[in-house]
Amino acid sequence: MSNIITVKDMCLWYGEHQALKNVNIEIPEKSITAFIGPSGCGKSTFLKTLNRMNDLIPGVKITGDICYEGTDIFAKDVDVNNLRKEIGMVFQKPNPFPMSIYDNIAYGPRTHGITNKMQLDDIVERALRDAAIWDEVKDRLKKNALGMSGGQQQRLCIARALAVQPKILLMDEPTSALDPISTSRIEELVTELKEKYTIVMVTHNMQQAVRVSDYTAFFLLGELVEFSKTDDIFSQPQDKRTEDYITGRFG
């Protein structure tokens, strides 16, 4: 399995505050990588850096290299919109646009220039099928997405991310606002998605990391303390800080 993202000596500052310190990591493609760590450890910051979402925050300074499929994502000729098409993002709280289910999914492809109705229909159906929500919504595609349940909205957001055919899906605590049934549907979905996509997710739910991820990275105070196969991290962590955190004896 090859690595889709390679990060070398990455540091990030919010103004004077250093939020990430010399992060080095290689993310294998078509697998699920989970980022764990206490609040404020830098894991979400790091996740957002992978598709340059932090560009939008004033005062951010980044050093080091992040390569996506061998290309430096900070290179001058990189089109950020294109990068975010390849590396999509799903947030903690489902955030559908206040428009129909269909238009939510078609939004991305339209902004990338697709206007053909048949082609859009096809993309919408495929994205909704991939996100395991097609059967639930196929008869009400014209209804407003805000009328869906939280779990459905989150799967819709996943479908929306998939509609532009990304290679990587970044997920920032994708189930923390959902009930257990919706959570397990998303977990199942994510496990299926790794056949085609690379998934990187931040989670506060340690059991979720154990259940779904192939690799786990533990962050603490802006440092990547340990990165390894999930089974290894949770059975024989190499660093005492990892052990203390995952066994709940932190601090």
Place this chain on the structure above:
Amino acid sequence: MRNRFDEQLFELNREIIEMGAMCEEAIAGASKALTTGDVELAGKVRTNGNVIDQMERDIEGRCMKLLLHQQPVAKDLRLISAALKMITDMERIGDQAEDIAEIVTAMNGHTMEGMKLVEEMARETIKMVTSSVDAFVKKDVELAKRVIAQDDIVDDYFSKIKCGIIALVAENSADGEFALDLLMISKYFERIGDHATNIAEWVIYSVTGMHKEV
């Protein structure tokens, strides 16, 4: 939450130590009954077997509860899974001590007095059981390794005793039943040594995450 978890793990440790001590007592009692022909003591060993069985079920229940409630990982998971495996071996040690005691009861005063090799084998085996439990208490990998090495000594005793029994039967074929009892007893001690070895291997796993067999 974790304070309570730590308390429960402490309790689990205490119960395993207690069960280990019961096993040591059972095998020491069986071995003493064997040399002295003390039928009463043999009876006591057999009754204590039930207590050991009950302890196994209690500890098993506690481990299941901890797995369910605390979803342990890393060293906690290793401790609990090692505990689940170890108590099976401890229970078998208790059973085999019982089996020895049962033979003593049926020997009608026939004792193993003077059977130096059996006495020595019993002593070595008790040492293995005591050390394996000690290794668990102290999380002592080196001691656990010594227990594993000691199994060869116990196995040697078994081979020597077997040869002795063959000579005994050749010499006096009328005492065939006694010879068989002797063989059974030494085989039980040999098995107890194997169980102590298993316990030691699980101690090493619980501390280091590495199991010899894996």
